[in-house]
Amino acid sequence: MAEQRDFPYRPPRTSLMADADLFRSGRHLGQMRIRNLSAEGLGGSGYSLVVDDDVQVRLNGIGMVNARVIWTKGSVFGLALADKVAVDDFDITGDMSGGTNFATNNAVQGQFKRYAGN
Numbered sequence: 001m002a003e004q005r006d007f008p009y010r011p012p013r014t015s016l017m018a019d020a021d022l023f024r025s026g027r028h029l030g031q032m033r034i035r036n037l038s039a040e041g042l043g044g045s046g047y048s049l050v051v052d053d054d055v056q057v058r059l060n061g062i063g064m065v066n067a068r069v070i071w072t073k074g075s076v077f078g079l080a081l082a083d084k085v086a087v088d089d090f091d092i093t094g095d096m097s098g099g100t101n102f103a104t105n106n107a108v109q110g111q112f113k114r115y116a117g118n
Contacts, residue, residue: 011038011039011040011041012038013036013037013038013043014036014037014038014087014090015035015036016034016035016036016037016092017033017034017035018033018034018060018090018092019031019032019033019034020032020033020034020044020057020058020059020060021057021058022044022046022047022055022056022057023055023056023057023058023064024053024054024055024056025054026056029047030046030047031046032044032045032046032047032057033045033046034059035076037059037085037087037090038087039081039084039085039086039087040080040081040084041067041070041078041079041080041081042057042067042078042079042081043076043077043078043079044057044076044077044078044079045075045076045077046075047075047077048072048074048075049069049072049077050069050072051069051070051071051072052068052069053068053069054066054067054068055067055068055069055079057079059085059090060090060091060092061089061090061091062085062086062089062090065081065082065083065085066081066082066083067079067080067081067082068080068082
């Protein structure tokens with residue numbers, strides 16, 4: 001029987017594949033891929049970030065959220081959200097939240113689809 005260890009609590013994650021806009025210091029870096037989302041964080045990919053960097057992510061249906069990079073492995077990373085979000089409010093089918101680009105005030109459209117992974 002495997003040894004049981006005490007790990008810190010980790011909120012349940014929703015596995016999905018969705019694009020979201022990524023910002024640093026108010027500058028739009030481009031679209032990132034969300035791989036999983038919880039009330040307190042998300043797993044993403046598409047950029048080489050640095051641990052402890054402060055970033056912002058526009059979550060469709062939720063809006064702009066502040067986050068801190070807590071781990072990286074190449075272009076895959078984990079973000080801790082500054083404030084909890086309601087995961088059920090995340091909309092994987094509609095336009096990007098607010099419909100306007102935070103950095104350039106141009107309209108932004110998102111394409112989202114559910115991930116049927118394990």
